[in-house]
Amino acid sequence: MKFEGRDVISIRDFSKEEILHILDVAEEMIPIAKGEKKSSLLNGYIMASLFFEPSTRTRLSFEAAMKRLGGGVIGFAQPGTTSMQKGETLADTIRTAESYCDVIVMRHPQEGSARMAAQFASVPVINGGDGAGHHPTQCLLDLFTIRREKGNIEGNTVALLGDLKYGRTVHSLAYALALFGVDMIFISPKELQMPKEVVEECREMGANIEVKNRIEDLGNVDVLYVTRIQRERFPDPGEYKKVAGSYRIDMDILKKAKEDMIIMHPLPRVDEISPEVDETKNAVYFKQTFNGVPVRMALLALVLGVVK
């Protein structure tokens, strides 16, 4: 298992053992992430944070992760302030950035941009989301949250709910959960169903998969992973309202679920979880947001070779 110098582009680039190692390192980072313990682990290292697209959680948690470990951060959150505005290619922007830093974290609206950036950079590139492509650090923090809340990743039944068609991050998560042999229920409107090839691949990997169009019985679900139903996917706003309304998680639905079922959401949410659910012990989405920090600390320390 070698992490030093490695790019983090897709969760598929990592084996189950490697994923577990990242989560173990993240576990050790928790007191530092909370600010309870000071660290100078990445003292003298610089992370370039190149955000060509808006982000709240990914960018802030990466920057917090680097700073909590004593490292420095350079970068931008609006491409309008860079030479890209003058027509510079992404390849040249990357070649410039890499000469100022030790690791690059990047979000870009085009699919495959992170893979290409890694080709041009000699320092490790961590993908913070490439269009509708991958978001591996989200996937890792989701797995980390499940393990922390349920004690284990294996042995749970996970329901993925919402827009399962367009969200490639949900596809990556389904793949990663299948890697751990987790049984899954895919619940979505017909128009937003999980692509067939993802369902087939998860089954081939040995996971039991159920596909549903409605929230019926959540009685055997341990983890309910809710995603946003995107308004822009529906040409008719009336149709959107109807569909979105039928996938709203509220107290009535919770009453029929297991007492210790956890509810996760990558955020931002719109209407899919009723605010009254926030106060229940089932809601872990804000803890999930925090978990982004230790997981990203672990990745930074590993790819920089400071932690083995």
Place this chain on the structure above:
Amino acid sequence: MKELKVQPIKNGTVIDHITPGNALKVLKILGITEKYADSVISIAMNVVGKRGVKDIVKVENREIDPKEVNKIALIAPNATINIIRNYEVVEKYKVSIPDEIVGIVKCANPNCISNGKEPIETKFIVKSRNPLRIKCYYCEREAEDIASQII
């Protein structure tokens, strides 16, 4: 070469067993129209051979590089290449699909980085050969109609 209905050639390359209707695409992929201005090119389409209907392309006085030729496997997976010297077939082989297809197929995803102004060539990874399935190295989308995406 007796099975061929068209005139034998003295020296050059005969591409046989091309999927019917694809002879012109084969020429296009090989860039033969531009690069081979001094060669005589013969095309036969919908020829009935022993193994059914096929297209044939003959390029006189040129021996096509096997690497170049493998590109045509994308649209004519059963094609065979015959290198002819002095009316004799001196080499005969089937096309084969390389593991990576670089700079030949365009990604159909308009939002793929390979369709931007970046200094990169398109690149596809071969997932399976029969049936042929290829996936963009960058955005990982599978190509659906490969023939129509050839650059």
